[in-house]
Amino acid sequence: MNTAPAHTISPRQGEDLASVVAILHGGQMPALVGPDGQQVPLPEGAFEALREVVDAMNAGRSITLTPRDSVMTTQQAAEFLGVSRPTLVRMLDEGRIPFSRPSRHRRVLLRDLLEFQETSHAARREALRQMTHEETSAGRGPDRMVATR
Template identity: 50%
Template structure:
C-alpha cells in the first residue's frame, strides 16, 4: 500500500456475532490461565493453508480495537510518521500549536530543527503525554477530600479551596503536586 493510500479511518462497531466471536476467543484464552495467546499470531484467509504470522504489536492493536468496538465505541486509526510537525503534535496532545511551541521552548519535549521548522519524535511526544497525564492525576488526587455525610457543606468547600491553594503553590514552585 502506498503512503498516499494511508489515511485516517474511523471504524464503527458492527452489529453481528463475528466481533463477539473474536472477543470471546481472546477473553476465553486468557481466562483459561493461558494468558494471551502465545508468541505466534496468525491471520488466516479462506483457503486452507492461507495464513500469515502477525507480529505481536499487530496483535496488541487488534486486541485494543476489538475491545473498544465490543464496548460500542468507534475506533479511529490514523497513520503518523515518526517525526511530527508542530501542528500534528499539537493535535495529538489536544492543545493549540502556540501552547505546544511554549512546551517545546521550555524544554519539556525534545525536538529538532529542520531549517526553521521544528520536528518532534513521536516517542518523545507520547512520553510527555504520559508524564502529563500522571501529573494531572496526581493533582486531582491532591485536591481530593474525604467526605463525611454528617459534615457541613461549607466546611467541605473550604477544605477543597485549601487543597486547591496548596496544589497551586506547589505548581508555582515547580514541584510535582
C-alpha cells in the same frame, strides 16, 4: 526519521465483531490460520494490538495506526495534545518536549509526545494523591473536603 502516514480504520455499518471479541477475550491465545490450514501462534504484542483495535471498532470508534517514530508538525502535535499551537511552541522552547529543526520549522516525534503525556498524567495523579493524603491526615476525609475555586 519516519514520516509514514497514519492509517485510519473505521468500523463498517452492520459489521458484527461479537464473535471476534469473544475469541480475543476468551482466555486462550488465538492463532492465525493460513490459506493452507497452517496455524501460526499470534505474538503477544500483535494479540494486544488486535484486541484493542477490535474492541474500539466494536464500540463504533475508528482507530488510527501511526508508528511511534512518526514526525509531526507543531500544528499536528498541538492537536494531538489538545493545546493551541502557541502553547505547544512555548512548551518546546521551555524544553518540556524535545524537538528537531531540520529546516525553518520545528518537528516533533510522536514518541516524545506520548512520553510527555504519560509524564504529565503521572505528575497530576501524584499531586492528587498528595492532596488527598494531606486532607485525610488533617482529619478531613472525602466526605468533609471543601471545594474551593
